[in-house]
Amino acid sequence: MTKNRVRPTGPIGSDGVINQEPKKRQELADYMSGLNLGDDRDRNRGFLIQCLHKAQELFGYLPESVQLFVADRLGLHLSEVYGVISFYSYFTTVPVGRYRINVCMGTACFVRGADRVLEEFKRHLGIDDGETSENGKFSLGGLRCVGACSLAPVVMVNDKVYGNVAPDKVPDIINDCQ
Amino acid sequence: MIENAKHLREHALELGMRQAKGPRTRILVSMGTCGIAADTEPVLAALREEISRRDLQDVFEVVETGCMGLCHSEPSIEVVDGVEGTMTLYGNVVPGQAAAIIEAGPYEAAGVEVLERTWYCPENEENTNGALQARVVLRNSGRIDPENLDSYLIAGGYQGLARALTEMSPEEVGGEVRESGLRGRGGGGFPTGMKWGFAAARKARDKFVVCNADEGDPGAFMDRAVLEGDPHCVLEAMAIAGYAVGASQGIIYIRAEYPLAIKRLRKAIEQARENGFLGSGIMGGKFSFDIDIKYGAGAFVCGEETALIHSIEGHRGEPTFKPPFPAVSGLWKAPTVVNNVETFANVPAIIRRGADWFKQIGLPECTGTKVFALAGKVSKVGLVEVPMGATLHDIVYGVGGGIRDGREFKAVQTGGPSGGCLKADHLQTPITYETLRALDSMMGSGGMIVMDSDDCMVNVAKFFLDFTLDESCGKCTPCRIGNKRLHEMLTEVCAGRGTQETLAKLKNLSHTIKDTALCGLGQTSPNPVLSTMLQFEDEYREHIEDKKCRAGVCRHLISYVINDDCVGCTLCARNCPVDCISGQRREKHEIDQDKCIKCGVCHSLCKFHAIDKR
Numbered sequence: 027m028t029k030n031r032v033r034p035t036g037p038i039g040s041d042g043v044i045n046q047e048p049k050k051r052q053e054l055a056d057y058m059s060g061l062n063l064g065d066d067r068d069r070n071r072g073f074l075i076q077c078l079h080k081a082q083e084l085f086g087y088l089p090e091s092v093q094l095f096v097a098d099r100l101g102l103h104l105s106e107v108y109g110v111i112s113f114y115s116y117f118t119t120v121p122v123g124r125y126r127i128n129v130c131m132g133t134a135c136f137v138r139g140a141d142r143v144l145e146e147f148k149r150h151l152g153i154d155d156g157e158t159s160e161n162g163k164f165s166l167g168g169l170r171c172v173g174a175c176s177l178a179p180v181v182m183v184n185d186k187v188y189g190n191v192a193p194d195k196v197p198d199i200i201n202d203c204q
Numbered sequence: 205m206i207e208n209a210k211h212l213r214e215h216a217l218e219l220g221m222r223q224a225k226g227p228r229t230r231i232l233v234s235m236g237t238c239g240i241a242a243d244t245e246p247v248l249a250a251l252r253e254e255i256s257r258r259d260l261q262d263v264f265e266v267v268e269t270g271c272m273g274l275c276h277s278e279p280s281i282e283v284v285d286g287v288e289g290t291m292t293l294y295g296n297v298v299p300g301q302a303a304a305i306i307e308a309g310p311y312e313a314a315g316v317e318v319l320e321r322t323w324y325c326p327e328n329e330e331n332t333n334g335a336l337q338a339r340v341v342l343r344n345s346g347r348i349d350p351e352n353l354d355s356y357l358i359a360g361g362y363q364g365l366a367r368a369l370t371e372m373s374p375e376e377v378g379g380e381v382r383e384s385g386l387r388g389r390g391g392g393g394f395p396t397g398m399k400w401g402f403a404a405a406r407k408a409r410d411k412f413v414v415c416n417a418d419e420g421d422p423g424a425f426m427d428r429a430v431l432e433g434d435p436h437c438v439l440e441a442m443a444i445a446g447y448a449v450g451a452s453q454g455i456i457y458i459r460a461e462y463p464l465a466i467k468r469l470r471k472a473i474e475q476a477r478e479n480g481f482l483g484s485g486i487m488g489g490k491f492s493f494d495i496d497i498k499y500g501a502g503a504f505v506c507g508e509e510t511a512l513i514h515s516i517e518g519h520r521g522e523p524t525f526k527p528p529f530p531a532v533s534g535l536w537k538a539p540t541v542v543n544n545v546e547t548f549a550n551v552p553a554i555i556r557r558g559a560d561w562f563k564q565i566g567l568p569e570c571t572g573t574k575v576f577a578l579a580g581k582v583s584k585v586g587l588v589e590v591p592m593g594a595t596l597h598d599i600v601y602g603v604g605g606g607i608r609d610g611r612e613f614k615a616v617q618t619g620g621p622s623g624g625c626l627k628a629d630h631l632q633t634p635i636t637y638e639t640l641r642a643l644d645s646m647m648g649s650g651g652m653i654v655m656d657s658d659d660c661m662v663n664v665a666k667f668f669l670d671f672t673l674d675e676s677c678g679k680c681t682p683c684r685i686g687n688k689r690l691h692e693m694l695t696e697v698c699a700g701r702g703t704q705e706t707l708a709k710l711k712n713l714s715h716t717i718k719d720t721a722l723c724g725l726g727q728t729s730p731n732p733v734l735s736t737m738l739q740f741e742d743e744y745r746e747h748i749e750d751k752k753c754r755a756g757v758c759r760h761l762i763s764y765v766i767n768d769d770c771v772g773c774t775l776c777a778r779n780c781p782v783d784c785i786s787g788q789r790r791e792k793h794e795i796d797q798d799k800c801i802k803c804g805v806c807h808s809l810c811k812f813h814a815i816d817k818r
């Protein structure tokens with residue numbers, strides 16, 4: 027899915043998010059020292075993706091300071107870490123909204139009109155696929171088959187699944203996000 | 205700790221007897237992702253409450269299982285009575301029916317929807333009883349508690365591994381799998397025994413067994429069902445593979461989007477370690493094997509085996525040229541066997557029952573079964589496992605109950621973004637890897653999407669290209685740029701701006717991409733285009749020559765018009781998102797064609813069929 031790749035201004039890592047949340051920083055550090063890290067950079071790299079998963083779970087996204095922290099501990103370059111983050115659509119370098127609205131774009135949902143549902147969300151929220159609303163409340167995106175094809179078209183809001191979503195149900199779902 | 209094969213058999217027998225002495229009736233509740241999404245939890249709670257309210261804990265046991273494959277009727281439950289030997293399947297159960305179900309016990313409860321059982325299990329049942337489905341891969345899914353090791357052991361779990369370790373040499377295990385004719389279920393259909401043979405023949409300090417649980421086809425969920433419903437089966441198979449090829453480390457690469465499957469796998473690995481089925485000295489013998497889980501991060505191309513290996517190594521998941529094949533040089537340059545979840549799920553039964561038993565299922569040249577995730581416009585969406593050689597008709601009409609709302613069948617798409625479409629002429633073709641390929645489609649991993657006359661085939665091809673564009677890793681030019689151009693041309697066709705030349709170019713470029721792309725993603729990405737152009741040429745022509753989309757999907761080619769049946773109820777005008785409908789109350793309304801965004805809301809809302817789609 028498309029995503030925002032604009033680098034924040036300022037020196038690398040100056041967002042400082044990693045130090046604003048000492049508890050999360052500590053948890054990430056503990057998690058990483060629990061791994062079987064050694065001197066071999068290549069073997070250490072094998073832990074990179076799981077570390078990024080952990081970091082995103084803790085911080086909600088992966089700002090540069092967090093990327094730097096992970097890179098340093100694994101003995102990797104920031105560029106290598108960033109290269110991995112930008113490759114995988116699961117990782118995000120910008121904060122996401124409190125309500126993550128994801129329209130299933132799997133084939134089963136598509137043939138039952140998921141694209142029209144996505145259009146309706148775009149129109150109502152005024153944001154595009156992959157964007158977050160300015161007040162930080164909503165993020166909109168698509169995802170692949172959530173395995174509830176019998177309920178197609180399916181929309182997920184955070185962990186909640188809405189089934190049989192016709193375009194005219196879109197406002198109700200948005201109203202549910204309170 | 206299980207000490208040896210004999211100990212395992214005795215232990216399983218004892219567990220079985222203990223279960224037989226326990227509550228006589230077991231209520232199996234389908235708690236896969238789809239079941240949970242369909243609100244099964246309140247039903248589960250109501251059943252439990254009803255049982256304890258009547259103090260019947262000694263009679264009824266409620267078991268949370270994986271997916272039964274009956275997604276169309278979730279919440280679904282099965283009542284299995286140990287004394288009467290009956291099995292009753294209920295669908296669309298609501299919490300209020302709990303009392304009736306408990307009341308009826310082994311008999312069919314009145315007022316609750318009873319479902320027909322369309323499968324049999326070749327391993328436990330002699331007779332097919334006319335069932336279209338044969339469940340080998342899904343034999344435990346929906347029947348055992350996936351979070352309870354004992355439940356798996358009672359069903360014969362880990363006996364394949366025990367047999368391999370105690371009665372067979374590694375070569376014999378590989379030979380048995382080769383003899384069974386098992387082929388890869390991840391899409392390619394490569395003979396599994398042969399792949400294992402390559403890795404076994406290599407001399408290396410480290411070797412790896414990797415389970416591909418990346419399930420990328422958008423509209424397929426077979427692997428997830430197996431992992432959620434029968435995780436130990438995959439672990440057992442991986443250990444068997446490890447023994448056959450001489451590997452001591454296994455890795456499951458699973459997509460992060462499958463939290464429930466991950467949770468159950470983790471739990472299963474822990475249980476297996478505690479009980480001596482994984483770890484050092486498995487079942488008191490010399491063979492050691494352990495399994496780690498690695499997570500994907502949302503990249504379809506990581507399902508391709510070389511890309512998957514790079515992803516495990518912590519790189520960008522870009523594929524590399526083969527050869528060398530992973531079985532020769534894979535993870536960290538060591539020989540690596542990569543198999544799909546469903547492929548693995550066949551292995552324990554093959555070792556337990558032998559290759560000859562397995563070969564009886566399916567066709568001689570294409571043995572075993574295939575699981576399909578049947579979805580789209582079919583009445584009964586769900587998981588289907590049929591013997592190889594079953595026909596599309598068996599699946600769509602026999603198991604799937606035909607097309608929803610009595611509409612007309614148009615096509616079936618198999619193989620996801622790498623596959624193609626089959627049409628009504630092909631309903632009677634027996635399904636095998638070869639027959640599907642001969643029809644320019646492919647088996648793929650098992651997604652099967654049914655389409656009816658409301659689906660525009662040009663638009664479907666465009667949908668799959670949308671997907672490919674999103675997922676192309678960008679490493680090779682044909683895939684990165686070629687697919688973009690294909691997509692643009694299809695957009696032109698859908699907008700009514702295509703010409704004969706566009707069609708010729710589409711075909712030409714598709715072949716070029718197929719011939720020159722680096723990996724399987726690019727080499728197969730034009731398939732949906734080529735296949736729809738071949739099977740539905742007339743629809744492409746209509747878009748170009750008549751500027752018409754017969755399915756009424758391509759927005760630029762349709763318009764909504766209000767006819768004389770309009771009573772002026774104002775419902776459409778009130779719901780039009782762009783306020784382009786005008787008219788007085790109780791008078792015929794009108795749509796402003798320039799403002800209309802063709803969202804179709806009015807058409808679907810109108811109770812008087814007063815809005816025509818042209």
Ligand SMILES: Cc1cc2nc3c(=O)[nH]c(=O)nc-3n(C[C@H](O)[C@H](O)[C@H](O)COP(=O)(O)O)c2cc1C
Pocket residue numbers: 387388389390391392393394396416417418419420421504505506507508509510542543544545547548649723724725726
């Ligand atoms: C673009 C692409 C995507 C793939 N996705 C998957 C997948 O999601 N799951 C899978 O098991 N195999 C997938 N494969 C096939 C694997 O490369 C590999 O052939 C398979 O895991 C081998 O296992 P098998 O022999 O048991 O089928 C994909 C291949 C390609 C080219």
Ligand code: FES
Pocket residue numbers: 130131132133134135136170171172173174175176178179180422423424
């Ligand atoms: S395609 Fe949307 S849930 Fe499967």
